[in-house]
Amino acid sequence: MLYCRKFFSIILLTLLLVGSFSPATHAAEAVLIGLNLPLSGSLRDLGEDTLAGAELLGSQINDQGGLLVGQTRYPVQFITVDNESNVEKSVSGALKLISRDKVLGIIGPNASSNAIPVGGICSSFKAPMITPTSTNPATTLNRPFVFRSCFLDDFQGEAMAKFAIKQFNAQKAAVLYDKDNAYSKGLAKFFKKSFEEQRGAGAVVVFADYQSNPGDLRSQLTTIVNSGAEVVFVPQFAHELPGILKQIRAAGWDKPVLGGDAWESSELMKNCGDLCKGLFFSSHFSPYGTTGKSLTFVKDYEKKNGKLPTGFAALGYDATNLLLAAISKLNTLDIDLFELRTEIKEHIATIRDFDGVSGTINMNISGDPAKSAVIIRINEDGRFEAYGSENP
Known part of the structure; x- marks a missing residue:
């Protein structure tokens, strides 16, 4: 209850700071796009990769x-707010972008814990938002102005449950998740639901949780090791993974460890090393073995940034491209800003067969595109290689 009061106090304070939300004619000199990303804090690498993807597209168009x-023709201009991987900063940043900066739409936030409340703000103030990577269904649920360029956790959980069964013939599974994080908790539940639909009730023999910033996990891991489970699903963010894996191996677990798309990070192998080699996780994109538009993106990104793109970079590129594609369908930018945002929202919802670098995107009115998942294996060289795929 204290958190809720504090949260809404911040919203009210920000409203006073950023000023009125009254409609105004939009005299455009540039296409203004807001980027609400974690450029510091625990999710910094995700935000930086997303930003790099968006900026590559912006420079190509300009x-x-x-x-x-x-x-x-209008130059594309990004107005970036660093949400610091923080809910309150994400919300205040969104309000600033909508009111003071008068952007046409917002890309981000990345994490579901931040995207869910920002989605509520954008829907309330009728400002289009496309999250590149928030996979929790609640982000877009009953929010007509909120979209995503990624798949959802219900599909991702199902994809990894199917993979565990097909690849390892797993009859029993364990799950270890952060109960305070919307992404981790939601994905854990969807994996459990799908695995038990295929293997029977109780086939997830351990469903163990912990609170954010895991410390000593010996109790949970002892239960998992002694449970008879043949795989363990760990839907955590990449910055948490090395510490968790050290404890998993120290507990005597030598069986497969599986994860979700939040494992992917340009910093993961530097921090995780040999512990992560041979493991599998679901993703939206692999830079290896690409063809066509995806291959062009990989080459352009590597040339500009000196490294291969992650799935977060690809989704940042695609989310921004979706928003700009919708804006390009307008007849003019010199009309009422609220009307512009509503028209943009309508155009996003009708995008079909969009050739994204992360795959074909068919948007719908719910804001949730149907997309395939790539199963990534971390090979012995520490590269994220495409091992297989699961389709909706």
Whole structure:
């Protein structure tokens, strides 16, 4: 209850700081896009990769003279707020972008714990939002102005449950998750539901939780090791994984460890090393073995950034591209801002067969595209190689 009062106090304070939400004619000199990303804090690497993907697309469009809207080309300009991997900063940043900066739409946040409340803000103030990576269904649920460029956790959980059964013939599974994190908790539940639908009630023999910033997990891991489980599913963020894996191995677990898309990070192997080699996780994209538009993206990204793109970079590129594609369908930018945002929302919802670098995107009115999942194996060289795929 204290958290709720504090949370809404911040919203009210920010409203006073950023000013009125009254409609105004939008005299455009540029296409203004808000980026609400974690550029510091525990999820910094996710935000930086997403930003790099968006900025690559922006530079490509501006190099061609800008985005064509009606008969006029406009430069694409990003206004970035660092949400510091923090809920309150995510909300205040969204309100600033919507009111003070008067952006046409927002890309982000990344993490579901931040995207869910920001989605509520964007829906309330009728500002289009596309999250590149929030996979929790609650982010878009009953929010017509909120979209995503990634798959959902219900599908991701099902994909990893199917993989555990097909790859390892697993009859029993264990799950270890952070009960205070919306992403981890939601994905854990969807994995359990799908695994037990295929293997029977009780086939997830341990469903163990912990509170954020795990310390001593010996109690949970002792139960898992002695449970008879043949795989353990650990839907955590990459920065938490090395410490958890050290404890898992120290507890005597030598069987497969599986994860979700939040494992993917450009910093993971530096921090995890040999502990992560040979493990599997679900993702949206692999830079290896790509063709066509995806291959062009990989080459352009590597040239600009000096490294291969992660799935978060690809989704940042695609989310921004979806928003700009919708804006390009407008006849003009020089009308009421609220009307512009509503038209953009309508155009996003009708996008079909969109050729994204992370795959074909078919958007719908719910804001949730149907997309395949890539199963990534971390090979002996520490590379994230595409091992297989699961389709919706």
